[in-house]
Amino acid sequence: MRTIQTSDIVDAVAKMCVSSNTELPADVRARLESAMAEETSPSAKEVIRQLLENADLAFDTKLPLCQDCGLAVYFVEVGDEVRIEGGNLRDAINEGTRKGYADGYLRKSACDPLSRANTGDGTPAVIHFDFVPGDKLKISYMAKGGGAENMSRVTMLAPAQGWEGIKKFVINRVAEAGPNPCPPTVIGVGIGGTFEHAAKIAKRGLLRKLDDTHPDPEIAAKEKELEDAINALGIGPMGLGGKTTVLGVKITMEPCHLASLPLAVNVQCHSQRHEEVVL
Amino acid sequence: MAEYKLNTPLTDQDIAQLKAGDVVFLTGTIYSARDAAHKKLVDLLDAGKELPFDLKGAAIYYVGPSPAPPGRPIGAAGPTTSYRMDSYAPRLYSLGLKATIGKGKRDAPTRQAMQDYTAVYFGATGGAGALLSNSIVESNVIAFDELGPEAIREMKVEDFPLLVINDSHGGELYAVPDRKAAGIE
Numbered sequence A: 001m002r003t004i005q006t007s008d009i010v011d012a013v014a015k016m017c018v019s020s021n022t023e024l025p026a027d028v029r030a031r032l033e034s035a036m037a038e039e040t041s042p043s044a045k046e047v048i049r050q051l052l053e054n055a056d057l058a059f060d061t062k063l064p065l066c067q068d069c070g071l072a073v074y075f076v077e078v079g080d081e082v083r084i085e086g087g088n089l090r091d092a093i094n095e096g097t098r099k100g101y102a103d104g105y106l107r108k109s110a111c112d113p114l115s116r117a118n119t120g121d122g123t124p125a126v127i128h129f130d131f132v133p134g135d136k137l138k139i140s141y142m143a144k145g146g147g148a149e150n151m152s153r154v155t156m157l158a159p160a161q162g163w164e165g166i167k168k169f170v171i172n173r174v175a176e177a178g179p180n181p182c183p184p185t186v187i188g189v190g191i192g193g194t195f196e197h198a199a200k201i202a203k204r205g206l207l208r209k210l211d212d213t214h215p216d217p218e219i220a221a222k223e224k225e226l227e228d229a230i231n232a233l234g235i236g237p238m239g240l241g242g243k244t245t246v247l248g249v250k251i252t253m254e255p256c257h258l259a260s261l262p263l264a265v266n267v268q269c270h271s272q273r274h275e276e277v278v279l
Numbered sequence B: 001m002a003e004y005k006l007n008t009p010l011t012d013q014d015i016a017q018l019k020a021g022d023v024v025f026l027t028g029t030i031y032s033a034r035d036a037a038h039k040k041l042v043d044l045l046d047a048g049k050e051l052p053f054d055l056k057g058a059a060i061y062y063v064g065p066s067p068a069p070p071g072r073p074i075g076a077a078g079p080t081t082s083y084r085m086d087s088y089a090p091r092l093y094s095l096g097l098k099a100t101i102g103k104g105k106r107d108a109p110t111r112q113a114m115q116d117y118t119a120v121y122f123g124a125t126g127g128a129g130a131l132l133s134n135s136i137v138e139s140n141v142i143a144f145d146e147l148g149p150e151a152i153r154e155m156k157v158e159d160f161p162l163l164v165i166n167d168s169h170g171g172e173l174y175a176v177p178d179r180k181a182a183g184i185e
Helices: A006-022 A026-038 A040-060 A089-103 A159-177 A195-209 A217-231 B012-015 B036-046 B087-092 B108-116 B127-134 B145-151
Strands: A002-005 A070-080 A082-085 A126-132 A136-145 A153-157 A185-193 A245-258 A261-268 A274-278 B003-007 B024-032 B059-061 B101-104 B122-123 B136-143 B151-167
Touching: A002 A274, A006 A082, A006 A136, A006 A274, A026 A040, A026 A159, A040 A185, A040 B127, A070 A089, A082 B127, A089 A126, A089 A217, A089 B127, A153 A159, A153 A195, A159 A217, A159 A261, A159 B145, A185 A195, A185 A217, A195 A245, A195 A261, A217 A245, A245 B122, B003 B101, B036 B087, B036 B145, B108 B151
Parallel strands: A002 A082, A070 A126, A185 A245, B003 B024, B024 B059, B059 B101, B101 B122
Antiparallel strands: A070 A136, A136 A274, A153 A261, A185 A261, B024 B151, B122 B151, B136 B151
């Protein structure tokens, strides 16, 4: 067994919240720069130019990239040889979130769903736990902004609809979302599992790097097919037209019930804020 | 596509000249208000009470800024998605509001209200919160402090960079998705 102190978890989580919200990931910057070169429309170029300038400014001033610092979402992999000392793991992650959102002057966006009263400290975070072999604790953080999250959907297709049905639903969802989720977006597609699991794996796919390739060549080809089709919609940066509507499409596929074809589309904004730490 | 420098309060003449696609640099006073603040504003109107600011010639920025770090008037301050305010916008336009600032599409009644009352919808770049905060030189909460990030702020802006998305003549800038090119039609 390996022992990990909750105080170390609190500090690591707090640090991740701040850096994710103020530093544009390198793969996103690289993809925006290549989009800048591909775009011919002046408005598309101007939007991307502003996003790159915004990233530089946020880095220099430590201001958040976006005023919407998101609801804090975590995917946690707990090694089965890990023992947490000093308290409870969920409490430690929430405490780190509280600290990070306060220290970094990040916007606290968690509120009661009906009264809309703000909880005041950015918690509770949404935390997904998974138990894996080994003696490591991996915590992945995602800042999930409301504008993009609102454009996400889950649907239950009939098995006969197959890949064509999936493709049509995903592309239509991006078309209907139009300028709302801050395109160019990153699209997480969850195929299979159950109603709730499809949504979870769609989101988990957004933890991948933009420039990675899916290990299964067939799924990698489908990601490319969706990316090309969505970019052909011509929605473009901020919906003003152009070639870059998505920066990437990430498919996660898992087996499902023989009667079902669950499908989830999780939309993430252009800044694709996420980070991971391994303790 | 033209470029204009405008000052608040905005007049019918200021607005009528604008066409979708024009760039506007706005200087003066604008007000932040988003979901919860809009509900409270409309509740005040229903109760026959005065609003915390004068709607005549006003511009409302749909923004919930991040907290101001020491030495800055405001934190990151980019636009939020506007459609959530569509159920309130036509009424506010009818009472003299001249401009709203946000990102994303507006519904048909809101677009119609802009034509009926000579008003406009400006887009600001979503996610460029740090950059846009540079145009905000002063910010003070004037109402609904309890709403935190959603409180109403009076903000002084200088050359705030905006794009006309919906003008007062029925024009709209957003691209229409080409479903045929995407192979789903």
